Amino acid sequence: MSDFVDPFTLREGAVGTPPRHYGNPLGEQRELAAGRAIVDLSDRDILSVTGPDRLSWLDSLTSQRLAGLAPGHSAETLLLDPSGRVEYAARVLDDGETTWLLLDAGTGAGFLAFLSRMRFTLRVEVLDRSQEFATIGTLGEAPAATAVRNGIPLVWHDPWREIVAGGFQYSAVPVHPGEDWNYSEALVERSRLDELGVLPAAGTLALEALRIAAWRPRAATEVDATTIPHELDWLRSAVHLSKGCYRGQETVAKVHNLGHPPRRLVLLHLDGSEGVLPAADDEVLLADAVVGRVTATALHHELGPIALAVVKRSADPQAALAVRSAEGAVLAAAQQVIVPPDAGAEANVPRIPRVGSTRR
Structure with a gap:
């Protein structure tokens, strides 16, 4: 995409490529939350899979049940390593002839290489379409310039709003913040991006703040290199617990049924008195001990400074935490539990008395 000039970067006030903001991050956030703005995500990767075996093939390789995915319907799936650790995450849309895989920037080439090695004699073809299409995010209607293939608008609707069939939620809150997460991503031909110039735009900072608040x-x-989906409550949208065999399934089933994930995702409400936000990978402290790391931070238009972090399962869920930056500054942080310490061990396995026990 070296010859591509992103028209969003030419808008007044644009900072970054894709633009992180246009000069008013909190105002843009409000407009995005209300469904009145779009977000340029043109650095994201896009793969297409064609051929009659495409859905059953992807189903056999990844964590979600994709065989039989109806045209126009959306899904999310994970490619795990043999130990159940997350390697790639794909947002999935099928138009009846082609399966579209939407991926975070920089991950498409690796996923394409893996899929190409796994074709064998199956009737599938995988292509990188990132130079042809751009991704546009929104919490409102998809733009009119959205690509249409086989009569299906290429719009992926995020399934995070509810627990998908075959999924499971560890969070025990009565109302999950994801229920208000009406997010979608549309594919627009890069040659038509100029047509979006009449639409209000928000930067990626606005989208990130709303995503963090939705625990998404x-x-x-x-x-990171050791993440398993249970730690992030990702069984909610990206894992089908009763589908056929796939790579990493044994770990997924074992942790869910018999064990506990070693780490857990939390939302941190940060002390904003210093006027600074921590950065990704900053240390999370309990007393003076490092118990985790920050993964993402934002200034939310209603919640103030917030962050997602992954902490040790053993960290007291009632304890006050702190975040230490690479420069040594320490910010107080109140944790809101997303994945509880007792997540997992869902199988109803009867206890067997130990040999020699006299207990009745």
């Missing part, structure tokens, strides 16, 4: 995990921020 993302591969580019929350995933």
Whole structure:
């Protein structure tokens, strides 16, 4: 995409590529939340999979049940390693002839290489379409310039709003903030991006703040080399617990049924008196001990400074935490539990008395 000039970067006040904001991050956030703005995500990667075996093939490789995905319907799926750790996350849309995989920036090439190695004799073809299409995010209507293929608008609707069929939610709150997360991503041909110039735009900072407030995990921020989906409550939208075998399934089932994820996702409400936000990978402290790391931070238009963090399961869910920056500054942080310490162990396995026990 070296010859591509992003028209969003030419808008007044645009900062960054894609623009992080246009000069009014909080105002843009309010407009985006109200469904009145779009977000340029043209650095995201896009793959297409064609051929009659495409859905059953992807179903056999990844965590979500994709066989039989109806045209125009959306899904989310994870590619795990043999130990159940997250390698790639894909947002999935099928138009009846082609399956579209929307991925975070920089991950498409690796996922394409893996899929290409796994074709064998199946009737599938995988292509990188990132130079042809751009991703546009919105919490409102998809733009009129959205691409249409086989009569289906190429719009992915985020399933995070509810627990998908075959999924499971660890969060125990009575009303999940994801229920208000009416987010979608539309594919627009890059040659038509200029047509979006009449629409109000928000920067990626606005989208990130709303995502964090919805507790919505993302591969580019929350995933590291050891992440398993349970730690991020990702069974809610990206894992089908009763589908057929796939790579990493044994770990998914074992942790969910018999064990507990070693870490857990929390929302941090940060002390904003210093007027600074921590950065990704800053340390999370309990007393003087490091118990986790920050994954993403934002200034929310209603909640103030917030962050997502992954902490040790053993960290007291009632305790006050702190965040220490790379420069040594320490910010107080109140944790809001997303994944509780007792997440997992959902199988109803009867206890077997130990040999020699006299207990009745």
